[in-house]
Amino acid sequence: MSNNLTVEHSKKSINSSNEIIQITENFDKLNLKDDNYFSEIVKELYNKYNEEGLKSCDLDLVINSLDQILIKKKQNPDNIINWCLNNQNNNPIVQIVLARCYRFGKWIEKNELKAFIHFQKSADMEFAYGIYCVGQCYKIGIGVKRDEKKAFIHYQKAADMGVIYGFYSVGYCYHNGIGVEKDKHKAFIYYQKSAERGLVYGIYNVGYCYHHGIGVEMDEQKAFIYYQKTADMGYVNGIYYVGYCYENGIGVEADEHKAFIYYQKAANMDYADAINAVGDFYLYGYGVEIDEYKAFIYYKKLAEINLISLSVHYSAGEHSKKSINSSNEIIQITENFDKLNLKDDNYFSEIVKELYNKYNEEGLKSCDLDLVINSLDQILIKKKQNPDNIINWCLNNQNNNPIVQIVLARCYRFGKWIEKNELKAFIHFQKSADMEFAYGIYCVGQCYKIGIGVKRDEKKAFIHYQKAADMGVIYGFYSVGYCYHNGIGVEKDKHKAFIYYQKSAERGLVYGIYNVGYCYHHGIGVEMDEQKAFIYYQKTADMGYVNGIYYVGYCYENGIGVEADEHKAFIYYQKAANMDYADAINAVGDFYLYGYGVEIDEYKAFIYYKKLAEM
Structure with missing residues (x-):
């Protein structure tokens, strides 16, 4: 989550902002030499500010609205600047307008020192928004040396107002x-x-604190x-986490269909984890009918923003470099099918034997064997061959x-090369597990978790996950x-989760x-350890994981x-923004x-x- 505090607005603040736009729209009728008219706008803004709703408003909207009108009317903005300079005494709104102009070089030469001076003048008039802006100056270093303690003091005073x-x-x-010294409980109070x-x-942060027990007792x-x-306010992180809660029964009865609906909403806003989740739901039939093509579309979308390799998307989600390398080894093995006469049973037997031996190497324990089928499938299409040969060979050589x-x-499971039958899918997973094949045991756990050919049973799912582990x-x-x-x-x-x-x-x-x-x-x-947290985040960043x-x-x-x-x-932030990570896009915008x-x-x-906005 970005730390910028003025870009995302609640419905309440948006309504207040719209009131400012309404006020400034009257500039269509304005003769810019009419000082009284501008004075009336400033007076109206000041009065509106003192109403509760406007305390959440970003006054940058004032300048932006005026700017558009000046362009439309082909007028010289010097009139407004001169009016503000001549009428700044005892008028904190005018101080804010001048500060913004100097801050961004709008209608006047950029000068951050003067920007700070005008923010400070507004604050000296006990104008709450001006006090907040001075805090921002100290936090960022706008026209003044950065000083986080002074920033906090001004934030606190603005909050008190x-x-x-x-x-x-x-x-x-x-x-x-x-x-200020970290205090999770006070953080929670002020977020609240x-x-x-x-x-x-x-x-959102209050929900997050309740979810994880940060500064308050956990309450899902x-x-x-x-x-x-x-x-409900359209915030993508919130949309995703509502889906997450429905999927996992966190604070609400589990409902995979509702989870799918919310994940899909967040995916349509290019939220990476949601795109992956929708792909999983289509692939495995969680809360929606199985549709491998749609699953592929979502995984492809994720792959195109460089989040994961298309070939790696099993239920645990993103794969490490180690597992990707192992997966590539399987692809290498199956690529030899280009030379395969599908009647050559010995060749297929050798592939299965090689896969089995490779599995027993440590690295392949992280591999998704769906790749085997997918690779074979591509070759069958390329060679225009009948897959019945492979199915028959497997049925005759399964013992x-x-x-x-x-x-x-x-x-x-997926109706590939044979009529779909989830019960038979479960039976074959179970047979593999009965042979003490670790990956098969894990797959049986997945069946119990999702309900593939067997009634869902989370306890049995956990038992099989534990055994596989x-x-x-x-x-x-x-x-x-x-x-x-x-x-x-x-x-x-x-604690066990962490282990x-x-x-x-x-x-x-x-x-x-x-x-x-x-x-x-x-x-x-x-125990919280921010240095270790950074080290682990850095590792995932080096692996190309967008959250990291x-x-x-x-x-x-x-x-x-x-x-x-x-x-x-x-x-x-820019790297993550280039991967369409919403919070990172917002952060890069703030930084610029x-x-x-x-x-x-x-x-x-x-x-x-x-x-x-377009997301």
Whole structure:
């Protein structure tokens, strides 16, 4: 989540902002030499500001509205600047307008020192929004040396005067130790104050705190309620997490169809995890009818933004470099089918034998054997051959061969080369498991978790995940951790969740590495350690995982586990933004707009905000 406090608005603040636009629209009728008219607008803005609703408004809208009218009327903006300079005494709104103009070089030569002076003059008039803006200047270093302690003091004063972003900013400071000692409980209190006033970021953060027990006792029902509020306001993180709650029964009765609906909404807004989830739901029939083509479309969309390889998308989600390498080995093995006469049973037997031997090497324990079928399928299409030869060979050679059982199970599961039959799919998975084939045991767990050919049974799913983990299956470790984290088939235990996430991380699974970092970051099941959190986030970033890339930027921006460096933060945010990660797009827009770690470029800021709006 970006730390910018003025881009995302709640419905309440948007309504107030629209009131400002309504006021300024009258400029269509304005003779810019009419000082009284501008005076009336300023007076009306000032009076409106003193109403509760306008305390959440971003006054940049005033300038932007005027700017559009000046262009339309082909008028010289010097009239407005001169009027403001001549009428600034005792008028805090005019001070804000002048400060913004000097800050961004709009209608006047850019001068950040003068910008700060005018913000300060507005603050000296006890204008709450001006006090907040002075806090922003100290936080960022606009016309004054950066001073996080002074930033916090001004945020606190603005909050005490009822400024909605003041409440949020104080919470953010307490959460991240900016200008004040970290205090998760106080962070929660101030997030809650901003939430009560309708700020979507505040509402989301309150839900997040309830979800993870940050500064308040964990309460999943309340977490769901707050996530739902932000989803109703169109906030993509909230939409995704409502889906996540429905999928996992967090604070609400599990409902895979509702989970699918919310994931799809977030996916349509280019939220990466939601795109992956929708692909999974179509592929495995969670809450929607199985549709392999649609699953492919979503995985392809994800692949096109460089999040995952198309060939790697099993239920645990993202794969590590290690598992991708193992998967590539399977593709190498099956590529020889270009030379295959499909009547040559010995050749297919050798492939199965080679796969089985390769499986027993440590690296292949993380591999998704769907790749075997997919590779064969492509060759069958290319060679225009009848797949009955492979099915018949498998049916005739399934005894004591767990790999063949897996291939048959997959074929029955998805109706590939044979009529779909989930019961038979489960039977073949079970036969593979009965041969003590670890991957088969994991697949049986998946069947019980999802309900493939057998009644859903989360306890049995957990038992099989645990057994697979005990046998070294990388997804087994991750799935056991996930079950402990979310109370799936076993009582919730955050510490055990952390242990198993760590085991999957040690074996190179990117989701496991990320979750270990996340646990260290927030003190979930382990003592909070921001340096370790950063190290794990950095590992996933190096592996190309977009969440990790974003959080490395977040850590550099806020000095979490690493020395603050806004330029490095910008670099990582930009990488994640190029992968269509919504919060990163917003952050890059902020950095260009305010000159955090990069030279100010309003046009580029606009491009990123526009991209975000179009999502």
